[in-house]
Amino acid sequence: MQQLAFYQSLWATERRRPGVPERPVSERFDAVKADGYHGMAIDLGAMTLEQARATVPEFARTGLGGLLTAFPQSVDDLRPAIRLAKDIGSPFLIVIGQVMPLSVAGMIPVIREWLALARAEGMPLQFETHRDCITNDLFATVQLLDAIPEMRMAADLSHYVVNREMLYPIRPEYRALISRVLARCDSFQGRVASRNQVQVPIGFPQHAKWVATFLDWWTEGLAGWRGRAGPDDTAIFMCELGPPEYALTDARGDELSDRRQEALQIRAMVEDRWKALGA
Template identity: 30%
Template sequence: MAHFDMTRINDGSNRPPRLEIHQSMWAMMGHGEADVEPSLETKLERIASAGFTGILARVPELAVREEWKRLLKQYGLSFGSHCFPFNPSDLSAHIHQANDMDMLYVNGQVADAFVIGDEAIELLGGLGAVSAAHQMPFYVETHRGKITQDVIRTVQYAQALPNLRFTLDISHYVLAGEMTEKQDKAELLFKTVLERTSAIHSRISSGEQIQVDAGYSDAILERYEKWWTQAMRYWLQGAKPGDVLPFVCELGPAPYAIKGLDGRELTSRWEQALILKNIAQACWKRATVE
């Protein structure tokens, strides 16, 4: 990288600031026929052929690391990693273990929902210090059941830590708060999180189900589109050449996906991922021209 800014991913190029649409490898689970999981190469080839430019995944085990690196290079896919730290040492170890993976950034689901107040602020500050020391962008995912359990406490952390940046997955807050309709108090809090967004995870939830189809409700879809577009607008403020905003399609297998009585998922997560990809491109267009 040409320079390090903890708040942004930068590839060191002179390309204009850009949105990159990535696919979650977790979301690729369970797409095989007759319960046979496709090979890694089959999955990566499918991702690249559909126009995705990167993936988000756990760091592969050493035994298969070289295969991953070869295939990522072959299909021209960037790599962002998942991390689940309980403390700064966990994040430091994660970065060390993956030092040969040419990671674009680390996405963190920080444990746990019962760490609150000053203890949470100290933990998040320590994780930020590790990110800066290793010059590896690290973004805290807004996720229920984690340190960012609800938007109220998450905003408190953001106010205490000026450099704290988020991977925006607003589906968790819609679900946890049963926010089936627009709520002005929530929107004020969301604004702070949107302003601090450095990556986006795309999934649409209702107030009762963590993952629903894009066509579930026009009104709910419109709200997500507005949130994603506004996060992109904020990110573009001050963006520099080479800056990258990852938009990850992250539609999980059951129990995130809904199954019918026959044990099959009701809709195709892959087809839904392609719909989300198109939605992201439309949001980016609005963010850059309006």
């Protein structure tokens, strides 16, 4: 039977408060396990490769599944990330590529080289929809998908809502492009954005329309995944709510909402939609 596994991000467990020490990594792993997540994601944009390697024993200790996001600055830069992904049991490697040619024609060979390297190493790749990387722009990404049929995606659609300053209600042409991206997505990330803010508190009433928009997109993506995945495959949904400056803060630097609780709320909403799809 198809399964949905919920992951948390180690980066999302950071506090990022001046003068407030971060909790030990082991304690944060334990908290994620206690909250009922199936896995923990490591983000090489938030820590060095050496720091990330130090987390490897925590996966065996807690039994959490592993997932890795890499920010390669060259084609060969992907090799050590692939090795680490294997060490933590990551079923695929998420790429936020830092090689950024100006033209789509220049991007295509870079993507193909990363894919070829990953095939040789036996590690599937998913390219995240993310700002400041090779998939920065929604329009360019759709052209990449047309040019490279084997290119698979990880959906963090918050970046495209901000990048394109999408007005609500979302224009039909934008909805159509998002649907084209979702049709190629094999994992999903839970962050809600508005047209001017990449991460908004989901409990504020003014953001309810954006919560509903993203929940519908996640449902569409998961429904598409169920239609093309195998009968015993597992989809991964990562509840990744980032610390400041992703999280909004007041004048004292205090966050405006409880990210841990919000992540659990997103998880519950997505789980309900998943069950409805199965029914």
